[in-house]
Amino acid sequence: MPLTFDFGPENRPDVLAKRAKTPVTLLAGFLGSGKTTLLKHLLENQHGLRIGVVVNDLASVNIDSQLMRRYDHGLVEIAELQNGCVCCSSADDLFSAVQTIVMRSKDCPFEHILVELSGIGDPQAIRCNWALATDCQLPAAMLTQLAKVITVVDASAFLADWRDTRKALERNGSAEHDGRGRGKGYSTSREMVGNLLAEQIELADVLVVNKCDLAKAEELSKTLQTLRAINPTAELCQTEFARVPSAVLPPVPIGLKIQTAGQEKGYSWTQTTKEVQLKMPIEKHVKGKDIDFTLRKGSLTLGLKLREVAKGVLAGEVANADDAMFEIESIGQERHVLLCLEKKEPGMWSSLWKQSGVPACGHQHCNGHCFQAKPVRIASEEGRPFWSFVFQRRRPFHGQRLQHLLEEWQDALSCSFDIEQEVLEVDSTSQAALQGVLRSKGFAWSTTEPLRCLRWSQAGRCVSCAPEDYWWQPLNSEQRRFRLSYPGAEAEFRELQQKWHHEWGDCRQELVFIGGSEMVEETIVGLLEECLLTDAEFEEFKVTTSQLKMPDDEFGVEELFRETEALEVSASQQEEQANSDDADTAFVRSLGVGCKLQDSAKFEAVD
Template sequence: MKKIPVTVLSGYLGSGKTTLLNHLLNSDHGFKVAVVVNDMSEVNIDAELIKEGGFTRTDEKLVEMSNGCICCTLREDLLIEIDKLSRIEGIDYILIESSGISEPVPVAQTFTYYDPDLNIDLSERTKLDTMVTVVDANRFWSDYNSGQSLVDRQQGISEQDEREIADLLIDQIEFCNVLILNKCDLLEKNEIEMIERVLRILQPSAKIIKTEHGKVNPEEILNTGLFDFEQASRSAGWIKELELGADQHTPETDEYGISSFVYNRRLPFHSMRFHRWMTERLPYNVVRAKGFAWCATRNSFALLVEQAGSSISIQPLSYWVAALPEEQQRRIFRDNPNVLDSWDPEYGDRNTRLVFIGLDLDREEIEKELDECLLTYEEMNEDWNRLPDPFHWTISYQY
């Protein structure tokens, strides 16, 4: 059975996804397309705009999904609707316009697994072809640096939706095959080039297309064959930096002063000093920071450090292998012998690796300030559990 290819359009509210979708539907691309539109409002304005743009003059099928979000509350609806569309005779392409607050990873995952409750396996009839993210060039910096959450803008799924605007923008940029930098007519050439350079370092693998009014050649985003889930999952710039390693890293600094580097140390942070540096002293020109940290008061856990704009999070990710029982360690060593390549006799695999991406970064100063957050010789010999601890989370899972 020939699988129906699917293109997903992601992008924050107002980026121009619907304009792009209208353009595609009115283009001569040669496909008979079914469209799924997801919108968070009571009235599905996106669907109405599509109809006004000429959608009703075709034989294409429209599925409107309202009052929810594909990436969370409507995943079951998405499965059902895509399964229905894949069984309609004559349909040879499916376009999905995600809500502006949707995260692309869960949408992509919908096409990769079998749902036993619904008895639906989308991978049998469809294949995810292209993940597209539309970025509003004119509002990128103001949205990214706003410090607002979705709830602040009354755009959250509920009052409990604590996601930050900057985090959402980064999620959408870091997981895609094609980046559409839209509304370029509203900026000067040098401003567009700077944003493009930032996007490239945040997402080094995706094709970047600069456009006005969503006018893109359909061949750039339809039936491209670009999508591979594993590759997309590892395409973010911070992951590439960590994989490259400090010894092989080549600074990316260019005429716009955009650069990145990896801070790598094998000493623990004084938890309070590191927390204060991240939340109070992180340079304003750091666009993105992400990685893993070793903090003394949480010695058993690798901590995931994430920063996007003013949004900063430090949370437990997993146990260090060295903190696990010996039997479990032996199983890990047997299955993943490379863990032993950088094993410290006393502290095992504990270490800190943080990627910093930004504008005009002073690497020496950042590394100096972070080094001052590490435990001193005297503190290394103290009881680490008696050091001040700034983290308010507790661990609810066991080995």
Template sequence: MNKKIPVTVLSGYLGAGKTTVLNYLLANKDGKKIAVIVNDMSEINIDSQLIQNGGFSRTKETLVELTNGCICCTLREDLIMEVEKLAKNGNIDYLVIESTGISEPIPVAQTFTYIDEEVGIDLSKFCTLDAMITVVDAFRFWSDYESGESLLERKQTDDVQDIRDVSDLLIDQIEFANILLISKTDLVTPEYLQAFKSFLKKLNPEAAIVPMVNGAVAPEEILDKRLFDFEKASQGAGWIKELNDEHIPETEEYGITSFVYRRKRPFHPERWYDWLKAFPQEIVRSKGFFWLATRNNMSGILSQAGSSIQIQGAGNWVASLSKDEQQMILQEDSSLTSRWDDILGDRLTEMVWIGLEMDRYEIETGLDSCLLTDEEMVSDWTKLSDPLPPFSSN
């Protein structure tokens, strides 16, 4: 087998400008042989038509169209088989996959890092995932992010089970990228662009940020970068770094701030629910673990992006397990040992808040008012009213 083919995955919300980037790349490929897989949701494959109109169909490279589905679900098998075929045929230097605007990046990355048991193909034999790239629309980002709409409401998915909000998808695509391409920079002011870059840096401190106009980005900026590492990408989000005390301070001059809220006392479910219903608008991203008095055995996880707020179960607290199980886990995880409390064990609330012009004192005071009082701490927690929805497992 010849050397592995580097794969670049181009993500980004619908209309962000992925196809424009692809057109520019193919027009300025400087002799490189690039194979392209275009994945599009619509019955009429507009994206690939644009690419063909841009001259791509008259070149010697290969264009493969995958329609009526999404990389992260129905077309996964098609994608894997198509990539294997292209790789085995050889005679290409790079493979670029333009994913649909509603596809999440992690399942795409997993396609290249794990053997697919159903199809029985291990793409890592032929390819190496080079970089995950997300195109972010500087002009439309905030209107999409703050819309409060779901993909279903926007008629951007045919799956009635798909309950994702637009804001969640935008954040997922930003947080898991190696490179963020900012499109439509000619439609915003230089001051806005600087602040927007800082905001993206706060969400994903590891990503390279490249502003562009009309999709013009040099091939060497996005091809053969050797940037992707699944473990690193999984830990690259700004909220994870903040939780690990890796603070990114340089964004504060634009009013973009963040802090970690840590308390070793559970939330009162009713007061926590009321606080969440009146969620401060200046918080644009928050995520982390919380301790709820009425669900003392299980850790909760809060994930907020724009107007989308989700809570779910994050597994049992180690402190709720048997002594033998606790000892086994503590021996395996030294970081857990260092923060273990003799009385509470690992139970605590630990959440990251990222926002624009946030009043940290006001937010912390509000959160503190949701904690159990001294009197409530010694009462029967099972008798507290709990209006929060049940913890889901995903």
């Protein structure tokens, strides 16, 4: 049974499921890339939209007079986080802030929510937290949807950060954070910063290449090549001072866009949750008999004889249409017709009139001018495009040989990415091939941790291969059942069935390599195969690991299921008691006792 919470009748999951979801956009990027400048630009250029904002440092936004006016009119709402990064120690604070923004105005919801991550914020961690909150049916998650990740890249500093993370670590590594949900007590490392830079790019739907005016032409070209190699599908936007098109944000879902007032030719209108008011200016000689007025429960005509002013199908139905009357108010130049319409059902309409359609792009506010940057395949400096290959095997690595290869790889990358000298001579063909790898990632299986999956990640000169989750294959039925209760685990397990081996299950080598013309697949595959166990070593490995079992205390399986069974028994007993009480009440009623009482009356017997 999934974990759920009771937030009151208005926030029941079946009620929230019927409401339109507010799109949430994550703004990612290292410190100094221009995230705050982008945020401020978006807030100042999204006219007519209600935007909620979650930031780590409110002072950095620097709310000026223009933004303050929108803030005062309720078009912008800003929530500040002060307790840490929203992707780890303050994930609960993030949902609390989003919850506050979403629930602050149920009748006129915000149409966008922007979340500015810290410099080392991991968008993937946010996605995992959002999936968990959705499974737990938290209102903040059920009323929102992670729609887009926008990553800002500093064109003048990206290559230096990619080649060597020391300066990036100085800018971003002051907070104790590891990007994987662990908070204080885990310091930022160079490897973490390098891999986070790659992951922020890989997970982006839009890559904003900022500060293009500060980058040299060759530097900008190499930056674009690298970004496109790492993420070939993201929309790419080159900017100065983070001036992006306003339509870079996701479209407002139908049913969420709400217009509270309007000024049309010949009339104006406003609405509340209960009524709609129309005002039509008229000249001083116009009398009531000159007004053309027809109202049905779903349509309206208002104007003067021979001149229709307002006519169409209303966005909602009105109550007591036959009894509705208009009034003529004021005198002189302020003279106007006032029409008040009572809504049949309380709530805000998306606008006064029913929309006949939405632009093909899905935006209700773009008027056909929509930013749709198409990915462009960028060739490498030598004219050959970046390319990739996958290394897959069903045999573990020898731990010591793998460690030696990783150290050799680190040395090769340190030479190629040396800060003082752009490229140094290499000692071997293998080092030259390793230097050609721009990015590699995947899963590895090693004798050092036979029951655990190693997460392989290399970005620039940062190489890591560290144990993370346990493989599914060595888990017994109860442990597997426990793990399947995690959010998203069941979908992951079903997908693994296509790769399942009859003997080794999901244990495997699955590594993806991305590089340019210097990357030689045959050489790299040869180096990796030398690290695999030989036939004799593999047979010995089978014998030594045949008795390995996962201890239950790693998962807390026994205690959890004992508590779960106790709760089920308690619920069953309560249900049986309730059924027994109903039977006793029916028997007493059959004797004529309390026959005049209402069924809902509450009473109890006393001695």
